[in-house]
Amino acid sequence: MTAQSPIKAFRRKLDLRNGRVDMSHGSGGRASADLVAQIFRDAFANEWLDQGNDQASLPLPAGQRLVMTTDGYVVSPLFFPGGDIGSLAVHGTINDIAMAGARPLYLSASFIVEEGFPLGDLDRIAGSMGAASRAAGVPVVTGDTKVVERGKADGVFISTAGVGVVPEGITLSGDRARPGDAVILSGYIGDHGVAIMSSRENLEFETAVLSDSAALHGLVAAMVAAAGPSLRTMRDPTRGGLAATLNELAHQSGVGFRIDEEAVPVRAEVAAACELLGLDPLYVANEGKLVAVVAPEAAERLLAVMRAHPLGRDAALIGTVVADERQFVQMTTSFGGGRIVDWLSGEQLPRIC
């Protein structure tokens, strides 16, 4: 083209109905810029992203510690009952920040897209991410998009990172559980995993099971305000479910757990689906639940505050921390017996998040 052509004035409008991602969208050239401008910038609109730099420069409250986390999302299918990979990526990363008792402030998003992926689906995912991020009040301030050849990825993968701040004096960590502490679960387990598996297996239940995917930072803020330093640790039981989370905490703190099976909330339809699919709800992923370990004297107060929050309405005291140098998670079953809840050594539910 010549120096006279007014090429800069043109933006090629993306065909969101029929268009597909091609290698040029990952080139760093004009097609990349079009993709960012027409899909991501609209979806995530905020003053930092709008600056169009390779990084965002952000205000930060004084006198607090920084909390940082990251997660990759490879969930299949990308769209499932109750959510999609976009909202999941926002909720999951906000939750990892919140589990430190921190206030999430900013998110980043890295997209790895397979050549041929429908632009309309990418737009829908970005829109869902943007909506989840606005609803949570935590903007996506910077991002990156790469494209790989057809057959070298599976639609789209998203890696989000998040930062937040935690006041000095609040120290939640997985190594702080002590014998005698109470163990509280914020609600029903297994919903996310069953929602994904049902859509994979094309199962229909009388009542549809929806993913519990949700941002927990509001619930956590109420919990921190109510229980403060009595809170030892919190963790969201995602991959590997409640079983993996309790085993991790047992390992980090050098303690055991004794859990009362009857106290663990499981929906009837989730229990039924798990039976059909040969799954144990204890190992099934959740994306909007948390486990809190709290000093026994604060447990009732904490439960009351959680139950007053929409995302903690079904919170339950499910057991206690016990001294156990073997670091076992033991379950008292409804038949009065007991069993060890070990980590899965294999893989029960691939690509659940």
Add this chain to the structure above:
Amino acid sequence: MTAQSPIKAFRRKLDLRNGRVDMSHGSGGRASADLVAQIFRDAFANEWLDQGNDQASLPLPAGQRLVMTTDGYVVSPLFFPGGDIGSLAVHGTINDIAMAGARPLYLSASFIVEEGFPLGDLDRIAGSMGAASRAAGVPVVTGDTKVVERGKADGVFISTAGVGVVPEGITLSGDRARPGDAVILSGYIGDHGVAIMSSRENLEFETAVLSDSAALHGLVAAMVAAAGPSLRTMRDPTRGGLAATLNELAHQSGVGFRIDEEAVPVRAEVAAACELLGLDPLYVANEGKLVAVVAPEAAERLLAVMRAHPLGRDAALIGTVVADERQFVQMTTSFGGGRIVDWLSGEQLPRIC
């Protein structure tokens, strides 16, 4: 297993010589924990990662602004002359932070691994990341690993995010270039892209071209100290090369650029390889170079400081910012002519980073 089995005492030792990643390594269960403990925790060893939480809680200097960035790495091949995907992921993200004039503090890493990927290669990549991170003084403080089925990814993809801090008063941004400003390039262009393409095409040159992959934050700190507020903006010309970077800046600032082709440093072997491969060095990716736009009166001082640093030894004044509402990047060629350096509209070098 029974309550008596001392299962917690066991860690399955990974077979780094012959073992391969399987789906269980992404389960969130014991195999995931083994992988993290035996590959990533060793490679990245630092007090925050060692805490084993889903997030890192970090100290932060007071009275500064936060800078945040993210990048996905899908480079192919994973190992190339002068680096690999691990060191590249560290350098690239540090550089995006540094380009804001900021001091990089912490990195996160999200790994998406294809089932069947050799554990030894993953260990080598993690080791290289750890070494690059230690050399730069910027620790990987939190991470995540997901595994997808064979054929659903291509070996390993890494998304890194980074945070840093910038003193109040330093505001580098792509919209601050003004007519009359000087344009400085920190060294030879095209090395990274040519190193990757040569190893893809199995080309051998008399002198091997190595990727320039390097962390630029030390150079940047010296530049900020020397030129301070005279620095308008900096950017690292990665995907899309110098051409894409100058066009982005032209677009953001609403200006044009006039570049002197003879002043742009290109190694003879890179020029030769580009001719062989049908590439234009202006569009070829760099991973250890930066472009700085600076007020004209500070240009000589800045150049001197850059040339005193090992990563800016070959820095050159390559042109000036001009008023141009068409936002053209114009190149004065060695034949005395001129041409417009537009963005690539297609894709020249897929998966270069």
